[in-house]
Amino acid sequence: TIVEDQGYFLCLPSNTKFMLLHNNETWAPSRKIDGGTAWMARESMLLEADTVDASSAAAPWVNLAQQLKQDLTSIILMSEADLQSLVDAPCSQLASALGFQDKKAEELQETLQRTLDRKEEERQSKALLQLYVKAVEKEDRLQEGQSHQGPVDVDVPDGVEVDSVSGFMSRTLMVLKGKTSPETRLSTEDLQMVMSKGPEVMRQVLGWDSERTAALLQACKAELSTRLQQIQAMQSISNTRLDGSRQPNATNTEEAAETPGSS
Template sequence: MTDKRPCKVCNFTRQKSYGLVVPSLDELKAKGCEFLGFSPSAPVTVVLEDDGTIVEDQAYFLCLPLNTKFMLLHEEETWSPLRRMDGGTAWMARDSVLLETDAVDASTAEAPWLDLAQQLKQDLASIILMSEADLQMLVDAPRPELAFALGFQEKKAEDLQETLQRVLDRREEERQSKELLQLYLKAADKEDRQLEEPSQGGAGDVDVPDGMEVDSASGFMSRTLMVLKGKTSPETRLSTEDLQMVVSRGVEAMEQVLGWDRTKTSALLQACKAELTKRLEQIQAVQSIRSNTLMDSSQQSSEKSAEQGIKTAAQGSN
């Protein structure tokens, strides 16, 4: 009779794990199903928990070290490695993604958003820590596949993508507000310097961001080209100076720069023109407010000087 061997068995989420002492692979399947709550008639596959190797041979089972940990999988369940989370301070089990058999092998390479979907499935609050690129990847993910990976109804997946898009839009609005404020402060500082040094008025220096390379063929910053070729509203991610440069180039020149067809390039330029017009209107509104404020201040100063002159004249006549 074969000696009994101590081993461990877990389900594919690694949330349930039990110690067993069994003499054979068949006994491991039987007892494992019983402890993990599987139906005795349900077909299961035994794999090594640490690397996913399928164990089907009794002789191989007997050659494995004592206390080897096995994982029992149903037909639609797949093995996935244990993921390191929280900067390496904790190990957390992650649910395997249930996929159709013919899509399993290429899923990781063809759908990089799957790891992000698993983070959301584990904790929806992880949205806060995701980069804009990660959020955009989830927004662009095929909705039926995203719903399947998350275990959601398709309508719920649609709501999630709309929420992620709102998060992206809010971040973009915050960035635009910051850029507008920087433009206002820059214009105000330039105006103050011109008032202080009227004799030294001249062309201002052109600021070039540190570490940003200029593409010699197109004349655009490398970051600008990356943003222009982005998928969602690239015009909102460009500075006002970049928008002016894009609009001034025209459709034909931008076709060559981007390598796009006329229709797609024209649509981008129209969007850039609209965004540029909106920003210029905002800048004009801010400058108008500032001019009115300066005018009111100057008028108050003049009135105060006139009042002081009248008082001085009255004192002299007395």
């Protein structure tokens, strides 16, 4: 997980110490063991190892919940796998581990799921952009060398095969058919495409009954509406901050204009 330096240092304990190592140097804790008590130290180390092994049987999200309970800001250092384990944790048990009410724990899981969905959408957009750039470059090369040649077959990149009947990419169809709550894992463009097809076409594409298809379209419509509201909220916040920064400047200008007249 990549985080900003400032955010990383804010999450460190106050007694953290840093050590600079030169090239080819490694750090190891200093151990001073008296010859007569070495066997006791070895037994102690073995017992500690046994204790760690025993605690490792707990679910992964339990340790993550303990970290969050001690310092909620440590969440910015967690990987996507850690966040997913918190999302998949039973809500009531997570609330108990964090000392939250069930409603607050549920809101936390929903926020984490939206964060994971946004990151997945960003990855998809980046991958599609890279594929588009490669396709344009390949097309340019083919046009340069095709002046005295016959038509050349262009290979379709793996992972972006398009279904000739529905027009959906194979990956999108796989998400629609195989995952729970697929609307949260689709890009905004895919959601708009699903809505534009309509219930009859989607029923034929997915091979579902009318009731299940209608439920999917309703969920996609709600997800699109939610994302639009989020965009509008962010724009409203941005405009509010911009207006707030302008008002002090306007007040100072008015005061400066009134000062010469008063004297």
